[in-house]
Amino acid sequence: MDAFTTHTGTAAPLRRSAVDTDQIIPAEYLKRITRTGFEDGLFVAWRTNEPNFVLNQPEYADASILVAGPDFGTGSSREHAVWALLDGGFRVVISSRFADIFKNNSTKSGLLTVVMTQAEVEKLWAAIETDPTMQVTVDLQAKEVTYSLGGGQSATVPFEADDYTRWRLLEGLDDVGLTERHLDDIEAFEARRRAWLPTALPVR
Amino acid sequence: MHPAEWDSYSGIDQSPEGDETVPKTLAEKVYDAHVVRRTDGEPDLLYIDLHLVHEVTSPQAFDGLRAAGRTVRRPELTMATEDHNVPTLDILAPIADPVSRAQVEALRKNAAEFGIRLAPMGDRDQGIVHVIGPQLGLTQPGMTIVCGDSHTSTHGAFGALAFGIGTSEVEHVLATQTLPQYRPKQMSVTVDGELAPGVSAKDIILAVIAQIGTNGAAGHVIEYRGSAIEALSMEARMTICNMSIEAGAKAGLIAPDRTTSDFLQGRPHAPQDADWDAAVEYWSTLRTDDGAVFDAEIVLDASSLTPFVTWGTNPGQGLPISERVPDPAQIADEGERRTAEQALAYMGLTPGTPLTDIEVDTVFLGSCTNGRIEDLRVAADLLRGKHIDPSTRMLVVPGSVGVKSQAEAEGLDKVFVEAGAEWRGAGCSMCLGMNPDQLKPGERSASTSNRNFQGRQGKGGRTHLVSPSVAAATALTGRLTAPADLIGA
Numbered sequence: 195m196d197a198f199t200t201h202t203g204t205a206a207p208l209r210r211s212a213v214d215t216d217q218i219i220p221a222e223y224l225k226r227i228t229r230t231g232f233e234d235g236l237f238v239a240w241r242t243n244e245p246n247f248v249l250n251q252p253e254y255a256d257a258s259i260l261v262a263g264p265d266f267g268t269g270s271s272r273e274h275a276v277w278a279l280l281d282g283g284f285r286v287v288i289s290s291r292f293a294d295i296f297k298n299n300s301t302k303s304g305l306l307t308v309v310m311t312q313a314e315v316e317k318l319w320a321a322i323e324t325d326p327t328m329q330v331t332v333d334l335q336a337k338e339v340t341y342s343l344g345g346g347q348s349a350t351v352p353f354e355a356d357d358y359t360r361w362r363l364l365e366g367l368d369d370v371g372l373t374e375r376h377l378d379d380i381e382a383f384e385a386r387r388r389a390w391l392p393t394a395l396p397v398r
Numbered sequence: 399m400h401p402a403e404w405d406s407y408s409g410i411d412q413s414p415e416g417d418e419t420v421p422k423t424l425a426e427k428v429y430d431a432h433v434v435r436r437t438d439g440e441p442d443l444l445y446i447d448l449h450l451v452h453e454v455t456s457p458q459a460f461d462g463l464r465a466a467g468r469t470v471r472r473p474e475l476t477m478a479t480e481d482h483n484v485p486t487l488d489i490l491a492p493i494a495d496p497v498s499r500a501q502v503e504a505l506r507k508n509a510a511e512f513g514i515r516l517a518p519m520g521d522r523d524q525g526i527v528h529v530i531g532p533q534l535g536l537t538q539p540g541m542t543i544v545c546g547d548s549h550t551s552t553h554g555a556f557g558a559l560a561f562g563i564g565t566s567e568v569e570h571v572l573a574t575q576t577l578p579q580y581r582p583k584q585m586s587v588t589v590d591g592e593l594a595p596g597v598s599a600k601d602i603i604l605a606v607i608a609q610i611g612t613n614g615a616a617g618h619v620i621e622y623r624g625s626a627i628e629a630l631s632m633e634a635r636m637t638i639c640n641m642s643i644e645a646g647a648k649a650g651l652i653a654p655d656r657t658t659s660d661f662l663q664g665r666p667h668a669p670q671d672a673d674w675d676a677a678v679e680y681w682s683t684l685r686t687d688d689g690a691v692f693d694a695e696i697v698l699d700a701s702s703l704t705p706f707v708t709w710g711t712n713p714g715q716g717l718p719i720s721e722r723v724p725d726p727a728q729i730a731d732e733g734e735r736r737t738a739e740q741a742l743a744y745m746g747l748t749p750g751t752p753l754t755d756i757e758v759d760t761v762f763l764g765s766c767t768n769g770r771i772e773d774l775r776v777a778a779d780l781l782r783g784k785h786i787d788p789s790t791r792m793l794v795v796p797g798s799v800g801v802k803s804q805a806e807a808e809g810l811d812k813v814f815v816e817a818g819a820e821w822r823g824a825g826c827s828m829c830l831g832m833n834p835d836q837l838k839p840g841e842r843s844a845s846t847s848n849r850n851f852q853g854r855q856g857k858g859g860r861t862h863l864v865s866p867s868v869a870a871a872t873a874l875t876g877r878l879t880a881p882a883d884l885i886g887a
């Protein structure tokens with residue numbers, strides 16, 4: 195996975211709450227067996243049916259930071275939602291609350307999820323809508339988001355990131371490799387598992 | 399992983415054993431019993447007893463293994479089936495859609511290459527992944543179970559800690575049989591009292607989700623408890639745990655009891671003889687200790703519940719069927735108001751309309767929420783000797799080949815067909831429309847599945863989530879109907 199240290203880009207305000215992963219990418223795109231190339235499915239229903247949808251606006255076409263309402267990424271566990279956002283040019287999603295599986299999936303592919311209070315999200319939305327070309331910087335090292343308020347003023351919003359996940363993202367480390375370091379522990383655990391636990395081998 | 403990389407992070411070792419004197423919840427007991435390694439400042443490494451695999455979320459994981467030259471660590475703790483793409487008509491013919499076919503073929507190739515048991519289309523064990531685990535007796539109390547599928551929470555009905563994972567995690571479990579995890583927070587949902595006739599487990603869980611919201615249980619495992627839960631069958635418990643994810647929970651579970659062991663005894667993968675006795679003894683310890691602390695507690699009175707239906711585009715947007723479509727103008731919170739407005743626009747509904755005036759085009763009975771034998775029996779009982787509304791189509795899709803055979807042995811297929819419904823092969827079907835079973839744009843369904851998201855059952859389709867008995871009653875009248883309102887009709 196690509197490391198994430200800091201990212202600067204323009205942002206798109208997605209004023210919707212409880213955006214489920216079926217909206218991020220619908221099931222028909224999940225038939226593919228590749229891990230990339232999902233940009234055509236990203237928010238495809240809204241992009242097709244709603245001319246006013248934020249990502250249909252030319253000023254947000256190059257946005258790489260998505261600022262969404264609360265409860266982003268609910269529903270299906272499809273990691274394709276993360277891949278579609280990355281393929282669509284996004285490196286960061288900001289929301290006041292994420293669904294657990296989406297958030298977890300993001301950390302596996304280097305998409306950064308940033309939690310801010312809804313009040314901070316509203317301020318950021320307003321600033322982006324005032325100036326869609328505004329540059330937003332998300333610094334994982336410093337754990338802060340910075341953006342300009344115009345007139346030489348800027349806002350800095352700190353965010354939390356657990357140290358372990360942050361370290362993994364900063365280094366771009368793959369989980370499997372980390373776990374393989376503990377094979378001894380896994381073998382020791384396996385030696386004390388209950389003998390009657392089921393296996394999936396055919397029994398009849 | 400190179401030691402040098404590791405050195406850039408400093409964790410401090412501590413003993414993997416938790417403090418045994420502190421009272422624990424059921425979920426904490428199961429979690430702690432599976433900790434392979436616990437170190438301060440790092441996630442725990444959790445052992446996975448059973449890994450279920452289906453065709454949609456696994457191909458990229460197997461590709462990842464191949465690319466890294468890795469194998470499947472414990473293929474015998476892994477079971478695969480074909481469910482999401484499966485056509486429910488002509489199930490033995492090759493899949494017509496070339497992309498679906500390629501995905502199913504990829505699973506067959508991967509299962510063969512890595513030595514994983516697969517129940518393919520046509521196999522007697524094929525079915526929705528969350529239906530076949532319990533049916534085969536693979537799902538047992540106290541286990542950790544994962545699958546690249548959010549409704550893995552279903553298996554929690556047996557007192558297992560079962561949760562959905564993404565494809566990268568599927569790869570991780572295939573390679574190591576473990577997952578890095580943080581100990582989740584604990585929520586209790588206590589349901590006491592007796593359900594009125596015609597009110598079911600589906601109504602309980604829809605009411606719970608309406609109360610706590612579509613992501614209200616984020617970060618938590620829910621334990622369902624109380625006399626109303628204890629009185630439920632295993633099928634009904636599975637319906638409840640299945641939809642834990644629709645409240646955003648990591649997992650949902652119910653303490654195992656006599657109902658659980660009676661369900662499991664004699665199933666192909668259940669322990670036998672002396673092993674059975676040892677297992678039952680262990681299962682009896684799987685209860686929340688007195689004095690264990692929950693981070694959040696919800697209480698519901700079963701006797702106050704009536705059939706629930708959803709009116710919006712997430713499972714938290716539900717109401718008792720006797721209510722009216724809500725008016726967004728009455729909602730104070732701006733975000734919620736906007737969400738409700740967007741939902742009603744998509745659903746084509748006018749505020750104030752009685753829910754029972756809403757006409758549906760299609761009734762879908764099936765899915766991992768309500769595609770088990772008991773669900774089919776409940777619906778068949780209402781349909782026996784009657785005919786569905788002529789302008790309504792009803793699709794009955796058993797959750798597995800096993801459920802289908804059982805239903806046919808009981809003659810339920812004939813009841814459905816004589817009532818004018820379509821009796822189909824087993825799979826996910828119209829729950830998500832990856833196969834040809836889809837709603838057309840603007841079509842409206844009453845569905846026993848779990849998600850009413852925009853486009854979930856087909857582009858532009860409009861979904862109302864209901865219980866099996868509301869589904870059957872609705873099929874008879876052509877509009878959303880409570881079973882109690884059929885009496886005398």
Ligand code: SF4
Nearest residue numbers: 549765766826829830
């Ligand atoms: S029936 Fe629906 S929810 Fe269940 S596994 Fe299949 S697609 Fe997912």
